[in-house]
Amino acid sequence: MKKIFLKILFFLFFSSYSFACPLLQVPIGSPVSSATETFEFLDTYNEDVYGADDIPRYQKFAIDYCEGSSLENADLEVTVYQSRISSISLISTDPNFKNEIYEFTKNYIKDPGEEVKKDDWLGYKNLSVGNLIIFYSKIKIMKEIVEVLEITNTEMVDYMSGEEVIDVLG
Numbered sequence: 001m002k003k004i005f006l007k008i009l010f011f012l013f014f015s016s017y018s019f020a021c022p023l024l025q026v027p028i029g030s031p032v033s034s035a036t037e038t039f040e041f042l043d044t045y046n047e048d049v050y051g052a053d054d055i056p057r058y059q060k061f062a063i064d065y066c067e068g069s070s071l072e073n074a075d076l077e078v079t080v081y082q083s084r085i086s087s088i089s090l091i092s093t094d095p096n097f098k099n100e101i102y103e104f105t106k107n108y109i110k111d112p113g114e115e116v117k118k119d120d121w122l123g124y125k126n127l128s129v130g131n132l133i134i135f136y137s138k139i140k141i142m143k144e145i146v147e148v149l150e151i152t153n154t155e156m157v158d159y160m161s162g163e164e165v166i167d168v169l170g
Contacts, residue, residue, distance in 0.1 A: 021066040028153040070103040087152040087160035101147040
């Protein structure tokens with residue numbers, strides 16, 4: 001009986017929501033070949049097609065990679081630099097679905113705080129841990145609020161955006 005209690009206690013303390021969300025299981029900096037187990041769309045990646053500084057960006061529906069989450073209307077963006085995952089981002093642009101990324105962030109990563117739920121709040125929250133860089137933000141683009149969660153690391157932070165980004169279609 002004592003062993004069963006300890007196993008249940010261990011499970012409760014060391015389990016987390018992120019285990020239920022495969023998109024959070026892919027380490028930043030991991031090779032594309034291993035990331036294709038989660039992101040099957042990366043099987044089209046061919047390093048010979050891109051130049052040394054190119055950053056291909058793949059965009060898919062986020063809910064397909066985290067069932068049961070609040071990401072029904074969010075997009076998932078994965079960028080690759082030199083055959084390694086350089087960032088994973090979640091983006092919600094639909095004004096009819098407010099705080100979609102906030103709810104995901106709160107439930108699966110860390111609570112960015114109640115103030116970010118306000119309709120007029122704009123800015124970012126740094127939720128970084130160790131080598132992992134995590135930013136939750138709300139920005140205004142063409143009079144619409146866009147909600148964003150960006151995940152990268154200190155090694156790959158320079159390879160997630162910029163002129164070198166190439167949107168991959170298909």
